[in-house]
Amino acid sequence: MNGALLILKKEYLELSKDRRTLFFTFVMPLILYPVIFFMMSRLGSQDAAARSGRPSRVCLTDPSQVLGQPLRAEPKLFQVVPRPPGDLRQALRDQKVELSLEVDPDGAAKLARSETLAVKVLYDDSDESSKLALDRFKGLLGRQETVWVQARLGRLGASPQLAVPVKLETVEAGGMSLFLGKLIGSFLPYLLMIMMYAGAMQHGIYATAGEKERGTLLSLLSTRLPRTQIIIGKLLYIFSIGILSALVNLLSMALSVGRLVATADAHPAAVTGVAALATPSALGLTFLLMVPLGLFFANFILLGGIQARNTLEASTALTPGIFVVVFLGVFSMAPGIEKLAWLPYVPVLNVSLAIRKLFSQQANGFEYLVALAMTLVLAGLMTWISTRMLNRESALFRV
Amino acid sequence: MIRLEDLHKTFLVKDKRTHAQRRIEAVRGISLEVGPGEIYGLLGPNGAGKSTTLRMIAGLMRPDRGRIEVCGVDTVRRPEEARALVGYLSTDLGVYSRFTPRELLRLFGEFQGLDARVAERRGMHLLEELDLMDFADVRMEGFSGGQKQKVSIARALLHDPRVVIFDEPTTGLDVLTAKTVLDLLRVMKAEGRAVVVSTHVMPMVEAICDRVGIIFDGGLHGDAPPREILARWGVGSLDEVFFKLAEARA
Numbered sequence: 001m002n003g004a005l006l007i008l009k010k011e012y013l014e015l016s017k018d019r020r021t022l023f024f025t026f027v028m029p030l031i032l033y034p035v036i037f038f039m040m041s042r043l044g045s046q047d048a049a050a051r052s053g054r055p056s057r058v059c060l061t062d063p064s065q066v067l068g069q070p071l072r073a074e075p076k077l078f079q080v081v082p083r084p085p086g087d088l089r090q091a092l093r094d095q096k097v098e099l100s101l102e103v104d105p106d107g108a109a110k111l112a113r114s115e116t117l118a119v120k121v122l123y124d125d126s127d128e129s130s131k132l133a134l135d136r137f138k139g140l141l142g143r144q145e146t147v148w149v150q151a152r153l154g155r156l157g158a159s160p161q162l163a164v165p166v167k168l169e170t171v172e173a174g175g176m177s178l179f180l181g182k183l184i185g186s187f188l189p190y191l192l193m194i195m196m197y198a199g200a201m202q203h204g205i206y207a208t209a210g211e212k213e214r215g216t217l218l219s220l221l222s223t224r225l226p227r228t229q230i231i232i233g234k235l236l237y238i239f240s241i242g243i244l245s246a247l248v249n250l251l252s253m254a255l256s257v258g259r260l261v262a263t264a265d266a267h268p269a270a271v272t273g274v275a276a277l278a279t280p281s282a283l284g285l286t287f288l289l290m291v292p293l294g295l296f297f298a299n300f301i302l303l304g305g306i307q308a309r310n311t312l313e314a315s316t317a318l319t320p321g322i323f324v325v326v327f328l329g330v331f332s333m334a335p336g337i338e339k340l341a342w343l344p345y346v347p348v349l350n351v352s353l354a355i356r357k358l359f360s361q362q363a364n365g366f367e368y369l370v371a372l373a374m375t376l377v378l379a380g381l382m383t384w385i386s387t388r389m390l391n392r393e394s395a396l397f398r399v
Numbered sequence: 400m401i402r403l404e405d406l407h408k409t410f411l412v413k414d415k416r417t418h419a420q421r422r423i424e425a426v427r428g429i430s431l432e433v434g435p436g437e438i439y440g441l442l443g444p445n446g447a448g449k450s451t452t453l454r455m456i457a458g459l460m461r462p463d464r465g466r467i468e469v470c471g472v473d474t475v476r477r478p479e480e481a482r483a484l485v486g487y488l489s490t491d492l493g494v495y496s497r498f499t500p501r502e503l504l505r506l507f508g509e510f511q512g513l514d515a516r517v518a519e520r521r522g523m524h525l526l527e528e529l530d531l532m533d534f535a536d537v538r539m540e541g542f543s544g545g546q547k548q549k550v551s552i553a554r555a556l557l558h559d560p561r562v563v564i565f566d567e568p569t570t571g572l573d574v575l576t577a578k579t580v581l582d583l584l585r586v587m588k589a590e591g592r593a594v595v596v597s598t599h600v601m602p603m604v605e606a607i608c609d610r611v612g613i614i615f616d617g618g619l620h621g622d623a624p625p626r627e628i629l630a631r632w633g634v635g636s637l638d639e640v641f642f643k644l645a646e647a648r649a
Contacts, residue, residue, distance in 0.1 A: 003510075010506055017497035017538070215493025219554060221459055223510040224483040393460055394411075 003225040007233020008240070011207055015241075025199070025241070029249045037256035047128070055079040056098040056133030059088065064108035066117065067101060070144050077136045092124045098133035099123050114152050185359030189352035190329025191253070192246055192290055197297045197325045199245020201318055204238040204298070208305025209314035221396065231302070231390050235383065238305075239298035243290060282358050285368065289351050292375035296348070297325075299382035306390045332356065347374050400562055400593035401433040401456060406465035408451050408617075425451045426462070427617040433593045433610075435561075438584060440608035440625075441597040442637060444645075448617040449597040450490060453566050456595065457487040469562050483511065486560035490567050492547045496540045500526055500550045503539070504557055511558035518557060525553035528586075529579060545576035552583065563587055563594045569603060581607055601637045611637070615644045 015021060060080050062068050071078045084091040088100050100122035104110060107117050121137065124130040149163040211217040220230060301318060308314035332352030337343060344350050344364075350371035357363050389395060408426040413419070426448045433439040441449045454460040456467055458474040458481040467474040467481075474481040495503055501519060504526075508518015526532050529549040534542070539550065548568070556563070565584070569577040577600075584607055587594050598604060604611055605625050613620045613628070621628045625637065632640045 006506075006509055010510075013502070013506065014495060014497050214496070215489075215491030216495055218459065218487075218489040218491060219493070219507075219551065220510075222457055222482060222485070222487040222489070222555075223507065224479050224512060224558075225510050226479050397460070 003229030004233035004236060006225070007220075007230055008236045011234070011237035015203070025203075025245060026248050029245075029252045033249070033252040033256045034259070037253075037259075051129050051132055056129065056136055057081045057096075058133065058137070059083045059091075059097045059100040060103070061101065062103040062107065063105045064103070066103050066107040066111060067119070067144075070140060074140065077140070078133075088122060092122060092127075092130060095127065095129065098127070098130045099137060101137070111148060114155075182356075182360040185356035186333045186335075187329075188286070188359065189332045189355045190326075191250065192286075192355070193293070193297075193325045193329050193352075194322070195246035195249045196242040196290065196294050197301075198322060199249070200238045200242030200294075200298060201301055201321070203241045204234075204301035204305050205308075205311050205314045205318065207234050207237055208302060209308040209311045212308075213310045217396065227391050227396075228387050231306075231387050232383075234306075235295075235298055235302050235386065238301050239295050242294045242298055246290065246294070285358055286355050289354060289368075289372060289375065292372070292379040293348065293351050295379035296375065296382055297321075299379065299386045302386050303382075303389065307395050328352065338362065344370055345374075347378050351375055400435050400470055401431075401439075401595065402466075402468040403429055403431050403452075403456070404466040405430055406452065406455060406467065407463045408448075408455060408460065409463050424617050426455070429465075429612075429614070429617075429619045431612055431619065431622055433595055435593055436588055436591045437609045438588050438594040438596065438607050440604040440611040441595060441614055442599075442601075442604060442611055442641075443597075443614035444599075444641060447614040449614050450566055452614065453487075453564050453595065453597055456562075457485050457564050458482040459487070483558065484561050486555040486558070486563045488551055488555040488563075488565040488568055490570065492544055492551070492571070494539050494542070494547045494550050496542075497538065499536045499538055500531065500553070501535045503550065504553060507554050508557050513558060521557055521559070522553055525556055526550075528583065529553060544571050545573055548572055548576065549579070552580065556587075561592055563592050565594070565596045567597055567599070569598065569600055577603075604637060613637075613640060613644070615641075616648065620644060 015025075055076060055078050057079050058071060058081065060068060060071065061083065068080065071080055081097060083100075084096045088097075091097055092100065102120040102122070104118045110117050119141070121134065123134045146163055150160040153160055153162050211220065221227065300321060304317040304321075305314045308317055328348060329352075331337065332349065338353060338356060338360075343353050344367040350367070354364075354368045354371040357367065406426050406429040407424070410423050410425055411420050412423050414421060429448075429452060431439070441452065443449050451460065455462050456469065456474070458469070458478040461475055461478075469481045470484050472481045472484060498506070501522065504522025505515050505519045508522065509515055511518070513521070523532070523535060526535050526549075529552060531546060531549045531553075534546060539547065542550070548571075552565075552568070555565075563584075565580075568580050568584075572580065581603060584594055584596065588607075588609075596603075596608070608625060610623060611625050611628060612622045621631065621640070623631070628637065628640065629635065632643060634640055634643065
């Protein structure tokens with residue numbers, strides 16, 4: 001094992017000499033995520049504030065003056081504007097107005113006769129301001145409908161309560177913490193997988209196919225170090241760099257999200273919810289699952305790297321692995337997969353499921369242990385295959 | 400010190416056109432012995448089997464058949480032990496360019512089981528002998544071929560090996576660097592080490608080799624002092640021996 005540790009030391013020493021790679025591996029993520037999150041939140045909150053702070057511009061065609069008065073009664077929400085010249089749809093797309101309302105020309109008479117009033121609404125579903133205007137109008141209409149219905153009931157001498165047959169009371173059982181847990185649990189496995197694989201891949205290629213390409217592998221093999229230890233040393237390097245990359249990226253994201261939640265006008269429950277999720281046990285159990293999974297990925301990279309003639313070939317061979325990891329990640333984010341009875345027994349995917357359940361207060365000890373044991377066995381098996389296959393001259397001397 | 404007995408090595412190669420696999424016998428039935436204080440030259444054209452033979456002696460490759468002993472250690476059964484006795488220099492001029500020679504030698508000393516400080520001391524001594532002390536703390540990124548070769552030689556000799564195997568040590572070097580290498584080989588001979596070198600450079604063979612073996616098509620042709628080989632083939636230079644072998648094959 002001492003030889004493997006010496007190889008690991010060599011790899012990290014080599015990495016430490018390359019400041020640019022060090023920067024992009026460990027420092028860049030710490031800068032990148034806070035900057036991206038800050039910009040996104042800034043832009044998002046500015047846009048939302050701008051939308052909610054001003055009234056929606058409504059183009060109203062209402063010859064019988066049914067809706068004009070209620071709309072003008074709420075100047076903070078609506079601004080009735082004249083119809084823009086030209087095509088109304090284009091005016092909506094050009095954001096000259098947010099909503100166009102066309103009321104039945106005979107509307108007032110119909111209301112008086114207790115008939116149904118028709119209102120045609122034109123809006124742009126792709127525009128957030130237009131959707132907000134529609135929501136505001138639906139709210140206004142709901143309130144106005146109650147007034148009209150209660151007036152009709154009054155004319156008939158019936159109780160105004162007839163207009164409100166049900167009073168709905170909702171109590172949220174999960175809370176913000178559970179909501180956030182499910183959200184994080186669905187994308188955390190995906191992030192972990194992609195960061196571990198992508199973070200380790202280039203370093204793995206440099207340490208394997210790169211050694212062949214630079215003509216240094218023979219000098220390493222000619223030392224007294226047993227080959228198995230050289231291979232295990234390389235494996236440890238790829239594995240540890242994958243774990244470190246994932247941790248640095250996650251740490252940066254967690255800090256960015258935490259800062260965002262703390263500084264933004266977030267729901268108070270969101271702050272306590274995030275704090276409730278980051279328990280040492282949940283994080284520790286997640287890390288425990290990452291270890292064999294990272295080892296599995298490291299073996300895959302090692303196999304592809306040493307079998308290749310050069311870095312280009314290794315890169316070509318290993319890049320499709322990213323798509324496989326993305327697929328696994330997307331699958332693990334799919335809604336309802338936790339209900340699939342066979343999923344706890346599918347390697348790699350059961351890791352996603354276990355992490356997902358850890359964060360959604362549905363942790364199942366048996367399923368967690370199955371995922372851990374299966375991934376450990378798989379990683380062990382892959383390590384055995386790697387050390388056997390890569391010990392072959394056909395792999396080491398393939399140039 | 401080095402004993403090869405009936406060495407065979409075959410490679411499977413894939414024909415790019417027909418995609419059929421075929422066997423190439425890189426080494427067939429090579430037997431030779433090299434004693435302490437002797438420089439043995441392995442000559443032969445490209446692809447003749449020189450490097451494969453040297454890699455097998457250095458414990459990097461396993462023969463399909465035959466036996467190799469280095470200082471009495473079987474390289475197939477005890478490859479790590481054998482490699483500890485051998486200083487091997489390959490044809491690749493690759494060095495870990497992010498390191499300085501001092502860092503590289505320190506690290507490789509540890510790989511060879513030396514204490515880091517001892518390795519560094521030995522490494523600096525070798526760099527001095529190779530006239531590279533001024534560059535001991537310079538990153539090797541911009542090193543010339545000759546400078547890289549000198550660092551590689553220091554790396555190969557760091558653990559004070561009793562057997563030295565240099566695969567084409569002067570290829571691509573300027574005359575001054577080549578002379579430094581040849582002088583070093585003479586020193587190693589004087590120190591009683593067994594040295595095997597492969598080369599294309601005939602004057603080098605005639606200048607330093609005690610015995611030569613010519614590898615052609617994987618087989619060893621002649622195993623004698625250079626003058627004896629010339630006399631046996633009735634030619635004036637070793638180049639002509641190659642030509643005669645090529646004619647005989649045709």
